[in-house]
Amino acid sequence: MRALRLTTGLTSIRFGTNDLLCERMTDAETSPVDRILIAMANDLPINKAEIRTLIPHSGLMCLLDEVTQWDDRSIVCITNTHRDPGNPLLREGRLSALHAFEYGAQAAAVHGGLRARSVGTTAAPGYLAALRDGRLHIARLDHIHLPLRICAMRLFGDRANTVYECLVSAASILVAEGRIIIMERT
Numbered sequence: 001m002r003a004l005r006l007t008t009g010l011t012s013i014r015f016g017t018n019d020l021l022c023e024r025m026t027d028a029e030t031s032p033v034d035r036i037l038i039a040m041a042n043d044l045p046i047n048k049a050e051i052r053t054l055i056p057h058s059g060l061m062c063l064l065d066e067v068t069q070w071d072d073r074s075i076v077c078i079t080n081t082h083r084d085p086g087n088p089l090l091r092e093g094r095l096s097a098l099h100a101f102e103y104g105a106q107a108a109a110v111h112g113g114l115r116a117r118s119v120g121t122t123a124a125p126g127y128l129a130a131l132r133d134g135r136l137h138i139a140r141l142d143h144i145h146l147p148l149r150i151c152a153m154r155l156f157g158d159r160a161n162t163v164y165e166c167l168v169s170a171a172s173i174l175v176a177e178g179r180i181i182i183m184e185r186t
Contacts, residue, residue, distance in 0.1 A: 044068060046114075054113030055106060056125060060088050063106050064150065067114070074153040075111040079103065082141040082148055095142040100176035101131055104166030107152040108182055112162065124159050125185040134178030146170040159184060 046067035052058065060081075069076040081087055082095055082103075089099045105128040116123040141148070151167045162182045168175040 044070075046070075046110075051110055054117070054123070055109040057106060057109075060084070060086055063087075063089075063103050064110060065147075067110060070111060070114055072115065072154075074151065075107050075114070077103075077107045077110065077150045077152075079148050079150065082144060087142075090142070093142075094140055097136045097138050097141055097176060099141060100136070100148075100168040101128075101134060101166065101178060101180060103148065103150045103168055104152055104164070104176070104178070105180050105182070107150040107166065108154075108162070108164040108180060111152055111154065111164075112159070112182070116159075126159075126161075126182045127185055128180055129183040130181040132179040132181070134176070136176050137174050138176075141175070144170045144175070148175065155179070157182075 044067065048062065048065050051064050051067065052062050055062065057063070063079055063081045064077045065079045065081065067075060067077050082099075085093075087095060089095055089102065109123070109126065112123040112126070138144070147170070149169050151169075152164045153166075155163045155165055157163050161184050164180050164182065165177075166180055167177045
């Protein structure tokens with residue numbers, strides 16, 4: 001298996017496979033928490049029903065269909081909801097590419113939920129507080145006929161006060177990229 005390395009501006013992001021995560025760590029380097037995360041990461045794919053248990057979004061507002069990879073630093077999700085005529089973000093039959101950042105925020109929320117669950121807790125509720133260096137490479141999501149791949153990498157922070165780098169793509173086409181800031185709801 002191979003890892004994907006993507007460079008956007010000055011930020012270099014590495015999304016590896018679960019096998020690479022396991023190969024990088026020797027038994028001496030692996031903490032008990034890391035062992036739990038590795039075991040959880042190998043319990044894939046995670047379907048939409050399980051995703052709904054990890055985030056507050058319900059019904060059609062749960063935009064992600066499946067988690068295909070995750071570890072302590074990153075998550076990769078797949079979805080086809082951008083083509084769903086019942087998508088709640090549609091306006092006048094159109095789905096703006098701006099909504100790609102909501103997909104990224106939901107991937108970050110799922111990641112937070114999986115990390116919390118792996119250590120026996122529940123993720124604190126959070127909200128998308130800011131978007132930084134957001135770049136859109138297309139105008140509309142509903143024109144894309146391929147599944148969307150949403151990658152989110154935790155840059156720093158913990159719990160609900162976290163910064164993620166998010167990339168949304170369809171096959172080899174980059175759709176959107178940016179950093180999102182998640183804040184704990186008080």
